[in-house]
Amino acid sequence: MSVPQARVEASSLQLCRIMRPDDANIVGNVHGGIILKMIEEAGCIVGTRHCNTQNGDRCLAALVRVEKTEFLSPVFIGEVAHVTAEITYTSKHSLEVQVKVMAENILTGAKKLANKAALWYVPCSLQNVDKITEVPPIKYASAEQEEEGRKRYEAQKMERLETKARIEEVVSPAPNPEQHTVGFSQSSLIHLVGPSDCTLHDYVHGGVTMKLMDEVAGIVAARHCNTNVVTASVDAINFHRKIKKGCVVTVTGRLTFVSNKSMEIEVLVDATSLVEAEKGKYRAVSAFFTFISLDKDNKPLPVPPLKIDGEEEQRRFEEGKARYLQNKAKRLADKERQQ
Amino acid sequence: MSVPQARVEASSLQLCRIMRPDDANIVGNVHGGIILKMIEEAGCIVGTRHCNTQNGDRCLAALVRVEKTEFLSPVFIGEVAHVTAEITYTSKHSLEVQVKVMAENILTGAKKLANKAALWYVPCSLQNVDKITEVPPIKYASAEQEEEGRKRYEAQKMERLETKARIEEVVSPAPNPEQHTVGFSQSSLIHLVGPSDCTLHDYVHGGVTMKLMDEVAGIVAARHCNTNVVTASVDAINFHRKIKKGCVVTVTGRLTFVSNKSMEIEVLVDATSLVEAEKGKYRAVSAFFTFISLDKDNKPLPVPPLKIDGEEEQRRFEEGKARYLQNKAKRLADKERQQ
Amino acid sequence: MSVPQARVEASSLQLCRIMRPDDANIVGNVHGGIILKMIEEAGCIVGTRHCNTQNGDRCLAALVRVEKTEFLSPVFIGEVAHVTAEITYTSKHSLEVQVKVMAENILTGAKKLANKAALWYVPCSLQNVDKITEVPPIKYASAEQEEEGRKRYEAQKMERLETKARIEEVVSPAPNPEQHTVGFSQSSLIHLVGPSDCTLHDYVHGGVTMKLMDEVAGIVAARHCNTNVVTASVDAINFHRKIKKGCVVTVTGRLTFVSNKSMEIEVLVDATSLVEAEKGKYRAVSAFFTFISLDKDNKPLPVPPLKIDGEEEQRRFEEGKARYLQNKAKRLADKERQQ
Known part of the structure; x- marks a missing residue:
């Protein structure tokens, strides 16, 4: 051969x-x-x-x-x-x-x-x-x-x-939230870290964590607009602390900003050890995911506006808008440079 | 049998x-x-x-x-x-x-x-x-x-x-719950139903739902006693309504009753269709799981008592206790019959 | 970049x-x-x-x-x-x-x-x-x-x-077979073919079938010698007929021949459609797997002899021995050619 x-x-x-x-x-x-x-x-x-x-x-x-x-x-x-x-x-x-x-x-x-x-x-x-x-x-x-x-x-x-x-707090939404509010689409999943999630030294692969984050962000986006949604981009992700085998990971996603055609979702990953509970819960990762909504021919659809409630949500909306405008400007500059 | x-x-x-x-x-x-x-x-x-x-x-x-x-x-x-x-x-x-x-x-x-x-x-x-x-x-x-x-x-x-x-309501726990309360160990996971969860006609296999329920119940039990926990029994489970591909399933577990050596966890499964959101959330399944806590040699360990807060929790505790005593009596009767 | x-x-x-x-x-x-x-x-x-x-x-x-x-x-x-x-x-x-x-x-x-x-x-x-x-x-x-x-x-x-x-029949072993007989280690698994096992036209990937075959052969080999076993070789495998999504696949393994240091296991794959049951069961694939038994340092261990019962088992044993001797001769010839 x-x-x-x-x-x-x-x-x-x-x-x-x-x-x-x-x-x-x-x-x-x-x-x-x-x-x-x-x-x-x-x-x-x-x-x-x-x-x-x-x-x-x-x-x-x-x-x-x-x-x-x-x-x-x-x-x-x-x-x-x-x-x-x-x-x-x-x-x-x-x-x-x-x-x-x-x-x-x-x-x-x-x-x-x-x-x-x-x-x-x-x-x-x-x-x-x-x-x-x-x-x-x-x-x-x-x-x-x-x-x-x-x-x-x-x-x-x-x-x-x-x-x-800068570490954002996770707050449970009020009961029976109105549609198109932040609380309406906020979602959490928990995952018990198993052997096949881990590297040789029993810490979670970064890729496994990112997959869970994308999953939650996708559910948040779909709950907001009830259509087919796909990941458009992910902001820089920092892995602050490692997550060990046997931990329970809580991944929470919430809308921060919505433009005409895109949604920004903040995703927060907290870990707790089940066997060393005295160590408490800690923030392991956080990031912003941007999703878009697509029609049957994979063309972008308009996104319903986000109903803001309270100062905290307003602040996060403004920050998200700033990131959105900055990225837009950067994309335009990149395009011009290429021409 | x-x-x-x-x-x-x-x-x-x-x-x-x-x-x-x-x-x-x-x-x-x-x-x-x-x-x-x-x-x-x-x-x-x-x-x-x-x-x-x-x-x-x-x-x-x-x-x-x-x-x-x-x-x-x-x-x-x-x-x-x-x-x-x-x-x-x-x-x-x-x-x-x-x-x-x-x-x-x-x-x-x-x-x-x-x-x-x-x-x-x-x-x-x-x-x-x-x-x-x-x-x-x-x-x-x-x-x-x-x-x-x-x-x-x-x-x-x-x-x-x-x-x-009889359909129980899911209530989010108060922020910062005290250890060994119901709110402290209450846990939810969400799961987006994928193709390999489903039968040929695109409905979730009952077994997939039961696996998710056991997963949540196990996390609740481990959070309550911080030890190795295993499923001891599952009460009769009724599948009220089918869950379709493309649904998001929310599985919530909370402690209802704790004896010296066992924990009863109520698990509630709610489904929402992402694409047919107008249909709203519905209760698909609910059941009681009993877990025990084991030491290194797989011997049962004592379980910390449950701190009850409010009438609702008290009522669920009493109902759990009744189920526990009934099962115990039934086990004894079965034993005697066999002798 | x-x-x-x-x-x-x-x-x-x-x-x-x-x-x-x-x-x-x-x-x-x-x-x-x-x-x-x-x-x-x-x-x-x-x-x-x-x-x-x-x-x-x-x-x-x-x-x-x-x-x-x-x-x-x-x-x-x-x-x-x-x-x-x-x-x-x-x-x-x-x-x-x-x-x-x-x-x-x-x-x-x-x-x-x-x-x-x-x-x-x-x-x-x-x-x-x-x-x-x-x-x-x-x-x-x-x-x-x-x-x-x-x-x-x-x-x-x-x-x-x-x-x-040439298509071999699968016969269920007699109840309570003696250790080291063919019946003692014979094993079957069934698998319901799901979407992720399949190609774009809804037929099972050959690789998925081979993985199931190896799994059963490994269980048979481990039952025969109660040690760590690994696949040493696989005879030519012919895929006679395709297996469609929605079929139940029955994979059966049985020992045919045992030498001092190796076991030959015949693996037979039968498929039945659950919904078109009138089409009956058909043989989709068959092959011979050879396993060896390893100690803690991954060195080969001797294998217990196989107790043969009846003419059919004797015939299969002789055929297996012929394959074994032929492969051995071929390996020797290959070695000599390389020197």
Whole structure:
């Protein structure tokens, strides 16, 4: 047999999988959470492999941050998702992985770009999960490339420090909320962390958490507009604290802002250990997901306005609007630059 | 019950599966919900097969009721669960399936009885899910056997009518509840029904619902006593209404009664269609689960008393206590009869 | 971002996935069935893609045969399995895919060859699943390569015709069989085919069937020797008939032959439609799996002899022994040729 050698390079990786009915919603759109989980799996493999190329403690790459990412085109059941991951920057104790997802229709041969993402990992020792080991440096094609990576590194470091300070409270909605209010669509799920959610050192894969977050956000969005909804983008996600096997995870989603054609949902992830209950509940992750509502031909539909109640909701609405306008301006600027 | 040897005929069935890490909790006890799901899968297959043996509309057996069932011995990862199902009674429009679960340790060859259950099914036409087709009659070994089946049929029919009337309200707990109160351990999960949860006519398998119910009940019990908890028994479960693909299911569990060594948890299942939101939320299923707390050697541990707050909780506590005392008396009577 | 273009060639494919607790048995060895399922997924993608590169009916590649394959080294939880698939021969109506599985330990960087396999696919039209479409020809590096492919094609065609004729009966074992007899370890499982087991035209993926077959064979082997067992090899598997969504699949395994260090298990797959019961049960697949028994250090252990009872078992034992001796001779010849 003459099957070619798998080209396994230390710093890049390709992974592909056919999309199944279980990966998608009723009308066949693959959930954003499934894409995020594949992206993180690729990042974790390429990151862990790289950090173990030098002598020293064996370690696993733990996800600490995902940069803002946009879902550029929908993926459907039966298509093959190709995930390409590459290490693009290394600092002393962290590394950046850039990931691209292409969706291929194997019947027609058509391919489209579904997602591009950048993830930051930190290597944790297998002996002592609280010990962060050193990352072997990569080689850059040019000094310019290295400099750009360094800028991205500094920017994300700053942002991670900022978001640590700000932790939103989860409040249960009033009974019998009116339709189109925040309380009407607010939703929570609990999930008991099992073995197949976890890495080798019994902590939850970042990708598993993101899949749960996308699931809750999708339910919130569907409750608000009663249509087929899909993930349009996810704001930068910071993984503040690890979640261990045997924890119960509570994932809560609530609408913060609604524009004509999009909904912003804040998703908060809290963890509690069932066996070490004295440690109490802690915030593990939080992020903003943007969803859009689609008609039968996958064209965006108008979204019902959000009924705001109280100062807190008003403040979150204004903040969401600011993020929306900022992203819109950024997209326009990107477009002009490309022309 | 005297479930006969597996002969693979139209009216009986054996099914087996090895228990995997994901089927169990952290200390290796297989979740009661996994056992319930296998029981229902066997019942659904044997029931559907039987109802299609005569000419007429193609149909699927839909679960309408599970009789009270006890978990007699724990099942562990690596053991093989053998599920034997047999049709034991047929009325014009429903049938009873009795199911036995044996756990086999394939390394030592040891076998133990894990569970016995009785389920009632109704055949729904594949063309029109609201049409109930006729059930071909089975042959009984004796007139006495048929008569006993008829009594069980009448008893469950009566009970199903009674429970329809009584539907408990779900109330969100007050913020910051004190430990060991009902509000402290009350838990909800939401689940978006996907294709693999469903039967051929796109309704949720009864077994899937029971698995979610057991999951929530287990989290409530673990939150109350912070130990390893396992399902000891489940009260009769009535499936009032079907749940369709594309629904969001909210499963809520709350403690109703606590004895020295056991906890009773009421579990309420509400469904809402995301796409037909005007239909509103409806109660699909409700049941009482009893959990016990185990130490490292699988011996029962004392359970912290429940702090009751308000008339409603007091009433539910008294009702739970009555059920507890009734079950205890019944167990004693059964024991004496066997001696 | 400068993530490199996914190199998606029509006739080859790479797929990789990290091995999780659910993929393995209690001691951490990844099940042979999981490897077979990944191999088939890669083959199906590359085959379907190739058959749709020309105009004409859209079609899916349906698995019709897997050549004898050996599991060369065990794969463990936490390792990354890299699956490389390439089309190596095309006839007018079928194609051969050769697949290689490398297991990579991402902590140590060690890589080992886990499996090599060859699969035959036939393209079925999406409009009419019984219509076989034409396969576009591939280019060969040399005339010799094409000639070798043609020989493999003729050989498998002949064998497929032969095995069609011979269909073994499944007999239930006598009650209370003695240890180490065929009846003692004989095992069956049933599985209700769900949406996520199926291809786009609602037929079961060959890989799903092979995974179930490996599961049953593993239970039979573990019952016979009460130790940790792993798949050593699988004889050529022919997929006689397709299995549709909504079928119940009964997979039965029984020991045919036991040598000092290995067990041969015949696995028979029968399918019945629940809703079209009049069509009866039919044999869909059959194959021989060889398992070995391992101690704590993954070294082979001696296997208890098989107690034969009756002429049928004796005949199957002799046939198994002939296969065993033939394979042994072939392995020796291969070794000598390589030296």
